Amino acid sequence: MVRYDLIIVGAGPAGLSAAIIAAKQGVRTAVFDENERPGGQLFKQIHKFFGSREHRAKVRGFRIGEQLLEEARECGVEVHLNATVMGLYDKKEVLVMADGETHHFKADAIILATGARENFIPFAGWTLPGVMGAGAAQTMVNLHGVQPGSRVLMVGTGNVGLVVSYQLMQAGIQVEALIDAAPRVGGYGVHAAKLARLGVPFYLSHTIVKAEGTDKVTGAVIAQVDEKFQPIPGTEKHFDVDTICMAVGLSPMSELPAMAGCQMEDKGGAVPKVDACGETSIPGIFAAGDAAGIEEASSAMITGQIAGIAAARRLGYVDEEMFEAETDRLRASLQKLHEGMFSPQNRGRNDFTETDEGYPISQSLLHKGYMEDQEITRYPGAVSGKSGVHPVIECSQNIPCDPCQDACKFGCIRVGDEITRLPCVNEEAKCTGCGLCVASCSGQAIFLVDETYDEEHAAVTLPYEFLPYPQAGDKGVALGRDGREVCEAEVVSLKINKAMDQTALLTIKVPREMAMTARFFKKKEA
Amino acid sequence: MILDRSRDIGEFVPEKDDDLIICRCEEITKGEIRRAVHEGMWTMTEVRRYLRTGMGLCQGKTCGRNVKAIIAKELGVKPVQLEDCRARGPARPVEMGTFGDETEACIEE
Ligand SMILES: Cc1cc2nc3c(=O)[nH]c(=O)nc-3n(C[C@H](O)[C@H](O)[C@H](O)COP(=O)(O)OP(=O)(O)OC[C@H]3O[C@@H](n4cnc5c(N)ncnc54)[C@H](O)[C@@H]3O)c2cc1C
Ligand code: SF4
Ligand code: SF4
Numbered sequence: 001m002v003r004y005d006l007i008i009v010g011a012g013p014a015g016l017s018a019a020i021i022a023a024k025q026g027v028r029t030a031v032f033d034e035n036e037r038p039g040g041q042l043f044k045q046i047h048k049f050f051g052s053r054e055h056r057a058k059v060r061g062f063r064i065g066e067q068l069l070e071e072a073r074e075c076g077v078e079v080h081l082n083a084t085v086m087g088l089y090d091k092k093e094v095l096v097m098a099d100g101e102t103h104h105f106k107a108d109a110i111i112l113a114t115g116a117r118e119n120f121i122p123f124a125g126w127t128l129p130g131v132m133g134a135g136a137a138q139t140m141v142n143l144h145g146v147q148p149g150s151r152v153l154m155v156g157t158g159n160v161g162l163v164v165s166y167q168l169m170q171a172g173i174q175v176e177a178l179i180d181a182a183p184r185v186g187g188y189g190v191h192a193a194k195l196a197r198l199g200v201p202f203y204l205s206h207t208i209v210k211a212e213g214t215d216k217v218t219g220a221v222i223a224q225v226d227e228k229f230q231p232i233p234g235t236e237k238h239f240d241v242d243t244i245c246m247a248v249g250l251s252p253m254s255e256l257p258a259m260a261g262c263q264m265e266d267k268g269g270a271v272p273k274v275d276a277c278g279e280t281s282i283p284g285i286f287a288a289g290d291a292a293g294i295e296e297a298s299s300a301m302i303t304g305q306i307a308g309i310a311a312a313r314r315l316g317y318v319d320e321e322m323f324e325a326e327t328d329r330l331r332a333s334l335q336k337l338h339e340g341m342f343s344p345q346n347r348g349r350n351d352f353t354e355t356d357e358g359y360p361i362s363q364s365l366l367h368k369g370y371m372e373d374q375e376i377t378r379y380p381g382a383v384s385g386k387s388g389v390h391p392v393i394e395c396s397q398n399i400p401c402d403p404c405q406d407a408c409k410f411g412c413i414r415v416g417d418e419i420t421r422l423p424c425v426n427e428e429a430k431c432t433g434c435g436l437c438v439a440s441c442s443g444q445a446i447f448l449v450d451e452t453y454d455e456e457h458a459a460v461t462l463p464y465e466f467l468p469y470p471q472a473g474d475k476g477v478a479l480g481r482d483g484r485e486v487c488e489a490e491v492v493s494l495k496i497n498k499a500m501d502q503t504a505l506l507t508i509k510v511p512r513e514m515a516m517t518a519r520f521f522k523k524k525e526a
Numbered sequence: 527m528i529l530d531r532s533r534d535i536g537e538f539v540p541e542k543d544d545d546l547i548i549c550r551c552e553e554i555t556k557g558e559i560r561r562a563v564h565e566g567m568w569t570m571t572e573v574r575r576y577l578r579t580g581m582g583l584c585q586g587k588t589c590g591r592n593v594k595a596i597i598a599k600e601l602g603v604k605p606v607q608l609e610d611c612r613a614r615g616p617a618r619p620v621e622m623g624t625f626g627d628e629t630e631a632c633i634e635e
């Protein structure tokens with residue numbers, strides 16, 4: 001039987017981060033993951049992440065996975081892929097299935113970083129082919145290059161539902177609508193706005209009633225719900241879709257700690273009871289990341305590191321002083337992500353009417369997925385009526401994110417140290433129109449507007465992540481925040497370079513009065 | 527309190543979506559689960575042994591939450607008040623040939 005100091009189950013952001021910090025202290029560490037690729041959920045996340053630079057913000061999820069794997073290999077972590085952990089038994093014995101054989105391993109400390117699984121809700125026809133988890137659809141398009149269908153209904157407007165919907169659209173699949181039983185969009189407004197300006201409608205206070213079809217999905221019926229979440233007869237709507245994606249929450253994967261005899265508790269699904277370092281009721285067994293409570297990759301990397309350093313201390317590789325210093329640093333970093341209206345302690349709350357700064361929250365954003373034109377300039381990131389090019393930041397909720405302030409080398413944008421604050425535009429600083437803020441914004445919420453482009457026209461620069469790219473001179477229509485065609489538009493330029501990391505800057509020219517309205521471009525079909 | 531089996535939970539009343547499949551691996555319907563509760567199966571483990579819910583390929587990863595919600599509703603309690611099924615190895619489906627192949631080589635490698 002092979003022995004390690006530390007065995008980690010799961011090579012997602014939590015497991016890999018735990019492995020790196022422990023191995024750097026000399027801990028002999030092995031990571032097992034059942035997938036053929038490491039990175040856990042990260043490997044299918046092609047979008048730019050939120051957070052701050054210390055949380056690897058603005059980097060696309062799959063690149064964070066690649067970075068973590070490389071760091072882990074560099075510091076001597078053994079990463080075993082295609083290796084499923086089947087059991088966790090007495091005296092920290094781990095049973096692994098790999099290459100069609102079972103193998104036994106032992107370690108003095110274990111970190112469980114097994115992540116989460118997708119929830120499902122049953123409805124008539126939910127077992128038909130074509131009904132699938134949003135995560136499954138995301139794996140198909142982003143990992144395997146396969147379209148799950150051609151027309152999709154997305155159930156759930158949390159960040160998973162919003163992000164996956166957008167990525168399906170990027171893969172050439174039409175998302176017909178997003179629905180949610182809750183009365184408000186659950187995820188970040190900036191994610192919802194990206195979909196709304198493509199013309200995707202949101203139906204809040206609606207549930208799925210039925211998937212139609214005999215051998216596969218051929219349609220879906222939704223209905224409005226009352227306060228008790230019961231469908232109201234007569235409010236049914238039909239959609240011609242061949243795919244129904246469920247993004248109705250995640251549950252921690254907790255079989256292993258339960259099997260090992262750890263004390264469990266219910267936190268939206270069973271999780272092991274853990275202390276501030278992630279240690280369970282069994283000394284030397286830790287849990288981190290989604291397996292200890294659903295959050296996100298950014299926080300999973302930190303809880304993973306906390307568990308990793310705590311395991312190293314338990315194994316005698318780290319002294320008390322260093323342990324204290326490291327955990328203080330990590331907790332401070334975690335706290336930055338835990339501020340604001342979307343923090344874990346505010347989960348399920350939807351009664352915010354104002355931002356931390358006292359700005360009213362756009363109700364239109366919460367109910368329809370986009371802000372009304374006249375609401376934009378309420379916020380400190382948007383001014384209009386200025387001459388010359390300037391940024392218009394349509395980021396109106398306290399989300400943990402600040403790449404925009406790092407991006408602008410000219411001091412035009414400020415978020416401050418508390419990264420959940422709204423970005424503000426400094427009107428004193430001179431914007432050069434470089435566009436780095438537009439490309440860096442993880443929420444694609446920054447536009448450059450030049451209301452004095454020429455006598456009659458304004459120029460609007462927007463982030464563009466669809467292929468094929470439009471070319472200078474292309475004519476078409478501009479879409480408003482609600483996805484409706486608002487005016488004619490012509491492409492002035494399309495800029496893309498390495499620093500922009502695949503977010504192209506598309507500049508269109510529109511009638512001047514449309515400067516604060518036009519937010520997307522659709523080429524005229526030839 | 528939850529498991530006070532003398533408690534009256536009323537008669538089984540048919541519902542119109544009783545034929546909805548809840549555990550798709552073992553093809554167990556909502557009605558079967560509700561009926562099982564009225565036949566005295568008041569815990570996740572009892573229902574599992576009685577009907578095989580959560581004993582198929584996914585090992586309850588898809589249906590576990592939903593089975594729990596149905597049992598809880600039938601008993602008039604909150605889902606969090608019900609215990610999950612006992613977790614046991616193997617945590618994933620595995621061929622018996624692999625699982626049982628505890629050769630010296632595997633143990634001593
Ligand atoms: C669609 C979507 C979009 C998201 N977008 C963002 C975002 O923009 N920003 C953000 O911060 N977060 C985002 N998240 C959340 C983020 O992906 C997760 O919170 C994060 O991946 C959790 O990390 P983890 O290491 O705990 O688990 P995971 O990433 O889930 O990794 C767990 C790993 O453990 C393996 N495993 C489990 N059980 C076993 C076993 N028995 N044996 C062997 N291996 C096992 C799994 O296969 C997996 O590889 C998103 C999630 C989804 C689904
Ligand atoms: S375009 Fe360049 S100069 Fe202008 S605000 Fe953005 S980053 Fe700053
Ligand atoms: S504007 Fe700034 S804070 Fe808002 S999503 Fe974009 S980068 Fe993040």
